[in-house]
Amino acid sequence: MSTPSSPHAPSSNASVPAPNAAPASGFQLFPLRVLQEKKERGETIAMISLYDAPSAVMACDAGADVLLVGDSLGNVVLGYDNTIPVSMQDMVRHTGAVVRGVRQSARPWVPVVADLPFGSYAGSAQTIADNARALMQVGAHALKIEGAHQSTLNAVQIMRDMGAPVMGHIGFTPQAVLGFTRVVQGRSVQAARDLWDAAFALQAAGCCAIVMEAVPVEVTHAISSRIDVPIIGIGAGVGCDGQVLVWHDLVGLSPQSLRFSKAFAQAREVLSQAAVQYVQEVHSREFPAVQHGWNLSDDERAAWNELTAEFERRDTSQSTLDAQENL
Secondary structure, three states, X not given: OOOOOOOOOOOOOOOOOOOOOOOOOOOXXXXXXXXXXXXXXXXXXXXXXXXXXXXXXXXXXXXXXXXXXXXXXXXXXXXXXXXXXXXHHHHHHHXXXXXHHHHHOOOOOOOEEEEXXXXXXXXXXXXXXXXXXXXXXXXXXXXXXXXXXXXXHHHHHHHHHOOOOEEEEEEOOHHHHHHXXXXXXXXXXXXXXXXXXXXXXXXXXXXXXXXXXXXXXXXXXXXXXXXXXOEEEEOOOXXXXXXXXXXXXXXXXXXXXXXXXXXXXXXXXXXXXXXXXXXXXXXXXXXXXXXXXXXXXXHHHHHHHXXXXXXXXXXXXXXXXXXXXXX
């Protein structure tokens, strides 16, 4: 079977705005409009998952449509084996950092979606609301949850009722990694039907978009072409309304490449070589050189030399007195 093309391919004469062009009227007030409007126009959504302000500036200036502060920061940045140990405190800190980076960029209207971490939307309605509020109040424009069980759909409704937009996530859901036996989901007709039902259930609950991860391309193509909300894929083929990759994967910082990812640069190699050269130049005293520091003016240098000479005379005198007292 041939690989499906994008379900909403734009016409060949469609105009594409420059990455740093000012947004259409209303995007600054309603930044999430970009998702639905791009789907309706047949334009692909480019989402990047990242965790800090400098990366956010670069991604926005490159033209990214939306940024995701993913709980993948657990295994990408914090050194955990998976996303399960990531806390609300972690997510609040990194979401705030990304939001500040967006505001420093040439495109400060780019929306930021923040993951609710493991267990943060499985408690009482008050707990769910408090956790959602914490991320929204540091600048997130929407929240992302995983799965489509009834408790998750209830959580979506709670957040929608308080005015918080929600993005869904189905297929391979990293917070449930310990319950999986394989990465790719939806490979049987029944499993694919379950994903279909999950996607439409999330839409009915009020999700503004859905991430589909590690799902056969035929399944995501069929769902994306029939559902109203945007489907953003990762390892789900070209037949989606958008794509998302982790920053460290797309710039080549990750130690290993994944089948569904692509390194568009070799940042790990560049940064590793920079670190090697730094260590070598420090050990050889080649760094820092004269141009990396500052000197006193001639007058201040003369006064300083006189002062340090006085210190040295005092030290010598004190040493002599101490020696005499010990006789």
